[in-house]
C-alpha cells in the first residue's frame with residue numbers, strides 16, 4: 001500500500017518551522033496541495049514575518065510540489081477563517097487540517113500572568129478551534145476530512161512551569177473526543193499526536209544523547225498515516241518520537257460500588273482507596289454516555305444483588 005494525497009488539499013498551521021514544516025514537506029511530496037500557514041514569530045509567538053512560511057513554500061515548489069503561503073495568526077476567529085479561506089481560494093477545498101501551530105511561554109503558575117496564560121491557550125486551543133470550525137462544515141458536506149490535533153506529554157501527564165501549555169494541550173483531547181463523534185458518519189476523522197522532536201521550541205530541553213535522534217520526520221510519518229484516505233481510525237492519541245509510536249489511553253478502572261442507601265463517609269472511602277485507584281482492569285470508552293452507562297449498570301447490578 002502506497003499512501004498518497006493526490007487531489008487532496010492540506011492546511012498545516014505553524015508550518016514555517018519544526019514539525020509543521022516537516023509535515024508539509026511529507027504531504028506535498030506525496031501529492032497534496034498544501035497551505036503553509038505561519039505567523040513567523042518568536043517561540044513565545046510574538047512578532048511576525050513572512051519568511052518562515054515563504055521558505056517552506058519555496059522548498060515544496062523546488063521539489064515539484066504545490067503550495068501557497070498564509071501568514072495569518074491562528075489565534076483569532078478571523079485568522080482561522082482566513083487560513084481556511086486561503087486554501088479554498090487557491091485549491092477549492094480543505095481535506096486535511098493539521099493543527100500544529102504553537103507558542104510557549106513558561107513560568108511557574110505562581111509567577112505566570114493571566115496574559116501569558118491566555119496567550120498560550122489562544123494559540124494552541126483556540127487556534128485549533130478557529131481553524132477546525134472554519135473547515136468543519138466543508139468537511140462534513142464533502143463527506144471527507146482528516147483532522148490532526150497536536151497535543152503533548154505535558155498536557156497528558158503534566159509539566160512544571162507549563163500550566164498554560166498543558167491546560168491547552170489536554171483540552172485538545174476533549175475537543176477531539178467530541179468531534180470524532182460528530183464527524184463519524186461523514187468520513188471525517190480527528191486524531192491527536194503527542195510528539196517529541198528537536199525543534200526551536202524544544203531544543204533547550206533536549207540532551208546530547210536523545211536530541212539528535214528526535215528528528216521531526218519521525219512524527220510526520222505518523223501524521224501522514226493519520227491523514228491517509230484508508231486510515232479511518234478516529235479518536236486516537238498517539239505518542240511518538242525517534243521511531244517510537246504508542247497509543248495513549250484515557251481509561252476508567254473497575255471501581256467499587258459502596259451501596260446506594262447512604263453516601264459513604266470520607267473515612268469509608270479512605271478504606272477503599274486502593275480499590276478505587278486500581279487500574280488493573282481499566283478500560284476505555286467510546287463516549288461519555290458509554291462510560292456513565294457502564295458505571296450505572298454496575299450500580300444497578302449491586303442493587304439487584306442486595307435484593
Ligand code: NAI
Pocket residue numbers: 013014015016017018019020037038039040041042043045052072073074075099100101102103123124127150151152153194195196197198199200201202
Ligand atoms: P516550532 O516553534 O518550531 O514551530 C511552531 C510554529 O508555529 C512556528 O513556526 C511558529 O511561528 C508558529 N506559530 C506560533 N504561533 C502561531 C500563530 N498564532 N499562528 C500561526 N503560526 C504560529 O515548534 P514545534 O516543536 O515544531 O511545535 C509544533 C507543535 O508541536 C506545537 O503545537 C507544539 O506545542 C507541539 N509539540 C512539540 C513538541 C516537541 O518536542 N517539539 C512536544 C509536544 C508538542
